[in-house]
Amino acid sequence: MSPPPASQADVHRLSRWSTSWRVLAAAAGIAALAHGTVADSDDFFPFGSMSQYASAHELDGQVRSAYMLADTETGRKQIPVPLHATGTGIGRAEVEGQLGRLVEDPSLLQTIADAYRAIHPERDQFTVLYLMRDTYQLRDGYVTGRPVTAELARWVVR
Amino acid sequence: MKPVVDWWTSPVPVARIAVFRTIVYLFLLYDIFVLVNDVVPHGHAAELYRPLFVGRVLPLPEPSPVLVQTLQVVLVVAALVAATGRLPRLAGWVVAVCYFEWLVIGMSFGKVDHDHLALLVAVWVLPTVGRARHDDRTPTEAGGWALRCVQVATIATYVGSGFAKWVRNGSPFAWANSAVFTWAIIRRGTDLIVWVLDFPWILRISQWMLVLAEFVSPVVLFLRGRALLLAVGFFLSFHLVTYLSLGIHFLPTVICWLAFFPLERLGFAANRLLSERIGSLTHTRWAAWRIPKSG
Known part of the structure; x- marks a missing residue:
């Protein structure tokens, strides 16, 4: 029942604009996450620091x-x-x-x-x-x- | 630049999006009723609401029983519609906005969980793909970008944890030498794990393994075949162990690991089963073999 494998010509391509905003959005997300991490704050959810269990605890603490x-x-x-x-x-x-x-x-x-x-x-x-x-x-x-x-x-x- | 762009938009079969979408939207229902199920009860404790940054800069409503119950109903209806693949953009965007608000309320009471990044990214990127049928093998760049985003967000959860430990403790490995697992087990260890408190060296080795895995996790984005399976197996076993020993499950991230796999095969298999079942219902056994298999 399944259709034959698609040839290269059948690929749904993105326009230049569609590609651009997608790559930029991804870069912005990564930058936001890096910012939250360096700021060491999970206030910036969903781009906050992944700080659950991140604090070291002293062996004699x-x-x-x-x-x-x-x-x-x-x-x-x-x-x-x-x-x-x-x-x-x-x-x-x-x-x-x-x-x-x-x-x-x-x-x-x-x-x-x-x-x-x-x-x-x-x-x-x-x-x-x-x-x-x-x-x-x-x-x-x-x-x-x-x-x-x-x-x-x-x-x-x- | 071109290799980077190609990597972000490398095409995947449309059917992979369709299957991933169904799984994600159905999982969302489980998430709001079982995992982040404190949102409706939080509506009763509005005094303890301390909005996160996004809740302070955007005019998000304060939680109240009416608001959270409305959110829940809208989420359920929209997620069920989106899971069927109907109205992928309309239902998808409604889910994205409502789920975001749901999580913001859930995380605005003094504790932020970090297991939802990839799932939240998934609900925000899936509507951008538009219609996707479970039997459509055509490669799509829009779908490729969506799944790549989910993959990167999944990995970011781990590598971000590694860097968070570095930033917070001033050195990349201070955490691994500390008593952090002892601390966690004293506070919430299950009966399966408390014995290990007598063997702190086991915990220190585990801490080293975890933090090293977190730092090298981006490699997983470029693995294939058996190596990919092994790597995913490692991270999933880690989650199983933390679930059994501390009751911490990370299921929303675990689900997003599926974005690394050829899920369309599930869709094809289901279609095949379905058509065979229908075939045997509508034709006698020997008439059936005469029906030419359509290509």
């Missing part, structure tokens, strides 16, 4: 991991808050990306409680939110001891 806990209306204490799309609509990396802002103004945590209520009205709702951070110490690339846990912010849900 610390590893920090932020998360959230909550007390609930039925009296459960400090249960994990689901920081992902189908839980609160806000991901853990997004909380970490705005950590300074959340610590400075814990009332922003209200948004997370509200989003949870909007997405899961049938579930046990949050009464108090805790923004937490675990810190692990590394020595020559090995994890040493247990993590140190700190409470960074607390918000009584309205």
